[in-house]
Amino acid sequence: MREAVAGRYIGQRVRRVEDQRLLTGRGSFVADVEPEGTVHAAFVRSPFANANIVSIDHSVASRAKGVVAIYTGAEICLLTNPFIPFSNLPGQFTPPFWALAVDRVRFVGDPVAVVLAYSRALAEDAAELVEIEYQELTPVVSIDDALRTDSEPIWPAAGSNILYEAADQFGEVDEAFRKADRVFTETFTSHRLSNQPLETRGCVAEVDPESDEVVFHAATQAGHALRWTLAAVTARQSAVKSIRALAGNRGRLKAFARGAKAALAGTGDQLKKADSSGTIHQIRKDPRTLLYLGRSFLGTLSAERFPRVVAKDIGGGFGSKGPVSREDAVILAVAMELNRSVKWIEDRVENLTDGGQARDERLTISFAVQDDGTILGMKANLVMNQGAYPGVPFNCGLFSRIMKVMLPGTYRIDAFRLDTTVVASNKGRYIPYRGPWANETWARERMLDVVARELGMSATQLRLKNMYHPSELPAKMITGPTLDPTMTAATTLQRAIELAEPAAFAAKQEDARSRGRLLGIGFATYHEAAPGPPDYTDAVTPGVGALLAEKSEISLEADGTVTIRTQQMPHGQSHETTYAQVAADQLGVPMEQVRLVWGDTKNTPFGIMGTGGSRGGPIGGGAVQFSSRALRTKILDQAADLLEANVNDLEIVDGNIHVRGVPAKGKSFAEVAAAAASAGGGIGDEPAITAEFTYNGPPQGGWACATHVCWVEIDPDTGFVTIPRYLVVEDCGEMINPAIVEGQVRGGVAQGIGAVLYEKTNYDEFGNLQSSTYMDYLMPTAMEIPEIELHHLETPSEVEANYRGVGEGGAIGAPPALTNAIENALAHLGVRITEQHLPPHRILELTGVIKPNVASR
Amino acid sequence: MNSPSATATQSAMGSLHSPIDGTATIELEVNGVGVTRRVNARLSLADFLRERLDLTGTHLGCEHGVCGACTVVLNDEAVRSCLILAVQADGSRITTIEGLAETDHDGQIISIHPIQRAMQEAHGFQCAFCAPGFLMTALCFLERNPAPTRAQIREEISGNLCRCTGYQSIIAGVETAVEIMAADRREGAQDA
Structure with a gap:
């Protein structure tokens, strides 16, 4: 049943918290990040839709002004694992692929090499000097091209250009069509278009040469998914080396076990429904998949460097910043190889070509x-x-x-x-x-x-x-x-x-x-x-619901303010405003007292989805509401001790916690926080009271x-x-x-x-x-x-x-x-x-x- | 794939330039502060502002003069800083988004500009990556036309792209700014 809430904020056209920085030029987008000593990347891209790479000569480009390094696909293969298919449906083939094209290009704009130089302009100058010889193949462009039985497979292991076929039937279809007075049929064709956020893709791999820390600054809709995918792709070492490293680092193994347990908490039933025949089919069609899977998995568990993803302001996405880009993996891999920070900001031509369609x-x-x-x-x-x-x-x-x-x-x-x-x-x-x-x-x-x-x-x-x-x-x-x-x-x-x-x-x-x-x-x-x-999720694909639950963490800080931590990745949806509205109503505080933390995988709860699927309000907002309520209960318990009152007699009005009708004798959130911190033996830096709630929508x-x-x-x-x-x-x-x-x-x-x-x-x-x-x-x-x-x-x-x-x-x-x-x-x-x-x-x-x-x- | 690189080696405004190393020294005023820098002749004004002056409020959306995200004010005119070379801005007065609000010596905001206030009230933007360009564009045309019709506003902002909003809230924001600025002027007149 609904609990009556005073509702000071929910339902109001509250002004956006975000605007204070975004309208004054004080936002922080990924292009604004530039650590000391950063080198800049430019990609050399294929001018052909379908071609074999015969040779690449970057000797002239390498000597160009300001060039630090050039990597081709062959070199990237030594630094990374391929991207391995994640969600395989029964009968589906999803080709594994490398971050750069290796011996073949498959679309106009396919990245073939990356040039690193002291400025973006110098990197672009040198990129033009990379000489690549191609042998053109017949392109497969339209759906009809791909369906032709004589079209050459773009991915030879697939055997054809058909990657997935399914037939689903519900109810007595033939009978319905037999019985009907009329049958109408029409074919509808939709063109290809592009998401086109005003901010293009981009990333900065910040490498501290003195430590193992790698911070991957990104414009991403899903920071945790990006982090784990990048970890899997860049963890390139032999399985033997991984196993040795793991044996020597049991703390790491335990940390992973804890993380996996937390990530899967409460989803066991869901996962049991998942059908793994797609992955088995995949491995049969392309046995190397098993090798890559094993190497990525063990490498991810044991790699010395594990990226932390940080995103701040993001200039729109509309779905395009959820997928992991091959360029992201290239930039992270070469930054770790060079042991220095690398920055890549895509231009608009690249975005229209390879930013997703x-x-x-x-x-x-x-x-x-x-x-x-x-x-x-x-x-x-x-x-x-x-x-x-x-x-x-x-x-x-x-x-x-x-x-x-x-x-x-x-x-x-x-x-x-x-x-x-x-x-x-x-x-x-x-x-x-x-x-x-x-x-x-x-x-x-x-x-x-x-x-x-x-x-x-x-x-x-x-x-x-x-x-x-x-x-x-x-x-x-x-x-x-x-x-x-x-x-x-x-x-x-x-x-x-x-x-x-x-x-x-x-x-x-x-x-x-x-x-x-x-x-x-x-x-x-x-x-x-x-x-x-x-x-619904079971109908889409059994088990996928396991990925979708969302955790909200919330804390009362020592100074009496409230911090919410979310796996959501706001990029225009105004989460800082709406989540503060939701939490403030639950807690009875002014919304200025509530702060949202997002975007840093180090201090936000795990979640694969990030922001997508219109879930920010229904799931993310619900999670904030219920975690706020859990925090309220804890705050009231603490206040009841302080006030020597029955917790059921307490109310919160404008951040003042008091016995109903006796506001003069109330306690502020800061006072309750101080009491909780001293009771917990804290020194004032840690949150005084914390609560969390994992939510996957109403029943x-x-x-x-x-x-x-x-x-x-x-x-x-x-x-x-x-x-x-x-x-x-x-x-x-x-x-x-x-x-x-x-x-x-x-x-x-x-x-x-x-x-x-x-x-x-x-x-x-x-x-x-x-x-x-x-x-x-x-x-x-x-x-x-x-x-x-x-x-x-x-x-x-x-x-x-x-x-x-x-x-x-x-x-x-x-x-x-x-x-x-x-x-x-x-x-x-x-x-x-x-x-x-x-x-x-x-x-x-x-x-x-x-x-x-x-x-x- | 690479954005077209500018190759001009000569400033239109006749600044000191070195034909040997392709650099030039420029002097200009940015947000009320005089700056002198030696720059590459091919450096765009946008890159100059962002990289040399650390004024990252000016955003680059397309780098070919269509989206308008990089719009700044150059001598009272809205210009695309991605299409202008830094050397062309020699001797000019530039205002960027950072220069709109009134700030103290430490750069802390004392009061925001009526256009900023209006956009906040009207929920003008979402991701707001495009916002700096819209604000600088609006600032310039409201100088020329302080009481525009909605149709005029629509046309004036049509050189700037926004992917989030469908523009209606931005138009409403400019209308709100017109009201606020008119009220401010009336108040100013009464005070005088």
């Missing part, structure tokens, strides 16, 4: 429906283009499983089949991007509009007819997860219809058409598992839901799409800080609009990247993004800490709402929208104003 998926969807619009079944075929190198720790496999679970959406669909294929190609790395499963929503919501049009129904009526309504909950999605009463998608749709008045719009649209103007409206509804019910879970409505006007002569109005009705439960929620939603919508109308990571048929600057990769500006109206439905819940995720939803809802609106505007011209990228020239092609140019797609 996303989407690039094809979904064929069939709906079996009755003439009245009742959906009987759904079939889908998904192909994902993973590019050349798999993401670490998570690759396409995991995201395909999320799509599997989410594809039926918020609708009553009792029969569902999905066929999944993941292919390799000579493109950049596929990484998660804000709602990595988003294309399931896009394709399904697009297809529902197609079905409605074919049936002559309104798209909103078709949705409402098939959607789970609150009175039908709880229910179970056919793919497994429980839909509890927080799944309010239908309520958001109904509210959106009231606000948008689609019937009135239809009359306006008709009138506009008669005068040559093209107006359209589009709806899209989705739910997101943030936090999601416990059976019932919870869903974030929204309906987006987009209006468009299309210029029939230029094909230019404008958005006169955009509306979001969302339900994320209780809002800790509405201004921060609104910023998250609007920012997500802006990225979704950019995806449809402007942004495209464009490769030509040879795998050459055509969009490596902001002149070609079009980022939306203030002129392109409309005002976005927001309506909040804060559905109350018996769930305590009823915070549901808002990080990703905006970017999930916008592409279907916008593409639906565009088709709606062009419907009378016979246009069907089956692709996601719709720049003006493509609109004109679809409307027949200009001839289609296939090469431009």
